Amino acid sequence: MLFYSNFKPELKQYKITGFAQGTDYTIMYYAKDSLATKKGIDSLLDEIDLSMSLYKKGSLINQFNRADQQIKTDHFMNDVLKKSFEIYYDSKGIFDITVAPLVQAWGFGPKANNKEPSKTEIKSILKNVGISNLKLADGILSKTKPAIQIDLNGIAQGYSVDLIADYLIKKGIKSFVAELGGEIRIAGPKPDGTPMKIGIEGPDQDGTPIIRHVASLNTGAITTSGNYRKFHQSGKKKISHLINAKTGYPLENEMISVTVYAENAITADGYDNVLMGMHLKQALKFVEKRENLQAYFVYHKKDGSIADTLSTGFKKYLIK
Template sequence: MSAQEKHCTMDRRRFLKLSGILGIGFATGGLLPISESVAFNRKLYKVTKTRQGMGTFVSITVMHSSKAEAEEAIGGAFEKIGCLTSLLDRYRSDSPVGILNKEGQLGDMPPDMARVVARSLYFHKLSHGAFDITVQPLVDLCKHHFEAYKRPPSEGDLDKVLRLVDASAVTFNGRLIRFEKEGMGITLDGIAKGYIIDQAAEFIKHRGIEHILINAGGDIRAAGGKKNGMPWKVGIQNPDKAGPYLDIVKMNNGAIATSGNYEIYFDEEKLYHHIVNPRTGLSPRQSDSVTVMASNVMDADALSTAVFVLEPDAGRRFIEGIAGSACLILGRDKRRIASRGWPC
């Protein structure tokens, strides 16, 4: 049995507690239906099922001519999600990521992990270091200090850990990965959820279902629209959750991911949260949320993290240089910045 197959069979009910991007979106939280099957019209059934996973609620909606086939495909997609979350979970000491972080190297990497790592290193170069999976020691340091001492780490503590944050010190050849500095660690939290959603969508597509919408805590994958060219509608929620949606986007195909300081934070002022600047070790404070549209959720996930780290105008320019991508940024000053290509 391969390492990937082994982790697919292990405790499918245990899901990855991603401390990376949870984002926001339509109908999140307790309002999500657990299960719904209705006749959308004479030819299609609309089937929606929701389960908890990846630190949030995952809702899968499909439209298909066969209710039974739709339900079977959704069930299989949730199994796929469980398999991949176990595989990419850094909190499990027996997962490939857990083993890598403990031993500093990993051979014969499972293909899914290899694809995520390769894309992560690509975005590290593309963003000039704004996206960096080696920030794991920084996230753990900040979390530990707030849990143990109710305060952020000192400058000296940050400096000691910052030397370990360097994705260029990761040797990776597609199968083997090794850290060049003792004490390094990776977190795939800023990209893995997107990859998992993409794979769930592909699983459903391969079963002949065209109309798909997956919402995992605001990370969205859409395919096929509803029917007859009708798009899915996705609301970009205001970070304060009390105000109106920042925008409502119509989508037939594509993906959306949101990064923000409001879902996972360590202090009441939300100055210290799960996203950290790899260069300074501090949480970025210039934006409240960043939403990115791309062709797939994995890319949108990584790009939204990178833009959140950058200054808003620099982030907008960065996204405008990437074909097929667009972004909406809400600054800390409540200034709304939309890139070219954002569907205003």
């Protein structure tokens, strides 16, 4: 006689932490056993760095930036470039990966630089900025001028989180939160049926980073772009690390931070930079026209105080 049991092994919580891409990562997942490993995650992130890190001398992106004309991309860079072109055209040029020499000139690139660029220098650099100077075809990335350089930092970290999520899913893990440098990808619910909870960060009135809200969700990605953590001080003026590729100067608008929800982290990560480059009314209108995006904004009011607002769709995720 055979006996059948409905017994299911209890899922345990596992946590992996580490350091990659100049920041921390934390992965929490539920499984019967420790299916994912730190070694596996680190190996994946090392591969991505060899492709797109400006801080690794022999990386593929640095090979392109030194090349006179073209290189053959790998599948990592190809994926990110395709998305970058897509967001560039959708944002009418606000998101532009050829901003690399401007980022360096303002002291936020891989080489140490404490000197503010002159108007003449900015004007000269702008001659070599613009995605129209790039072409991607059949895995070949080419440029019109040798001085064209790219910076994928505004989108590659989101893509990295998506690849971590793919790694976990391939291991058979169905419930997880993967976070790298504040970019997050979620799959839920938890084994007890409750949704995942994610803290939404932003600055307090004095600029101190705090958790402003808590979101509850079971799928998708949340990323944040802001200028209250990464900036230079020039007298009383804060110089943002986010550079306007059209003017050559750091962004100067009312935005302090933008948190974006999207189906995947590469999309959220690309668009959080786009929205930071807009004025608030323009940004809200932009998001409301796109079903695949939701956003939460922290901004300066005209009197200098800090306020927040969100798109209609973002409200349903907030529990606090």
